[in-house]
Amino acid sequence: MGFIGDQIDALxxxxxxxxxxxxxxxxxxxxxxxxxxxxxxxxxxxxxxVVVVLSESMEPAFQRGDILFLRMGEDPIRxxxxxxxxxxxxxxxxxxRVIKVxxxxxxxxxxxxxxxxxxxxxxxxxxxxxxxxxQHQHIMGRAVGFLPYVGYVTIIMTENPIIxxxxxxxxxxLAITSKD
Numbered sequence: 001m002g003f004i005g006d007q008i009d010a011l012x013x014x015x016x017x018x019x020x021x022x023x024x025x026x027x028x029x030x031x032x033x034x035x036x037x038x039x040x041x042x043x044x045x046x047x048x049x050v051v052v053v054l055s056e057s058m059e060p061a062f063q064r065g066d067i068l069f070l071r072m073g074e075d076p077i078r079x080x081x082x083x084x085x086x087x088x089x090x091x092x093x094x095x096x097r098v099i100k101v102x103x104x105x106x107x108x109x110x111x112x113x114x115x116x117x118x119x120x121x122x123x124x125x126x127x128x129x130x131x132x133x134x135q136h137q138h139i140m141g142r143a144v145g146f147l148p149y150v151g152y153v154t155i156i157m158t159e160n161p162i163i164x165x166x167x168x169x170x171x172x173x174l175a176i177t178s179k180d
Contacts, residue, residue: 004173022176029175045072046141051084052151053095057116058082061097062143065152068095070141077101077112077136082143085114088128093140096123102133110136 040049053066096114111133115122157164
């Protein structure tokens with residue numbers, strides 16, 4: 001009958017107690033993933049400790065699909081560091097290199113200017129209208145490590161939502177119908 005048919009038959013044969021046990025197990029797996037994510041947020045000091053590079057703007061340093069590990073410490077941001085930042089009214093974070101840092105003497109705040117390694121000009125064209133610099137609140141973290149191409153799965157699922165929903169549905173069905 002096939003994989004999906006076998007899984008549907010297995011789902012029909014489950015007793016209420018078994019089905020409830022499987023749903024609770026699935027909930028515990030999801031909860032564990034969220035707890036691990038929150039723990040990583042606390043340890044790294046970054047609201048998003050892991051991000052995927054979505055464009056070619058940082059080549060050759062990072063390729064599209066690389067996963068970056070972020071950390072946001074108390075050390076001042078310096079020119080040459082690779083940071084991930086959010087811009088007001090944009091949901092997708094950007095990974096670029098800091099090219100200029102302006103420290104204000106009166107408040108100890110910093111202003112940062114960024115640029116993609118593969119771009120011809122700085123990022124002022126990407127910033128919010130009228131914004132010339134990034135402030136500390138825009139910076140999500142510094143890149144401290146990466147895994148090449150591992151994030152391509154995320155890009156494929158984002159660009160093709162039907163694949164994402166099919167994969168989530170299949171994994172959920174498999175988790176609920178597994179006998180172990």
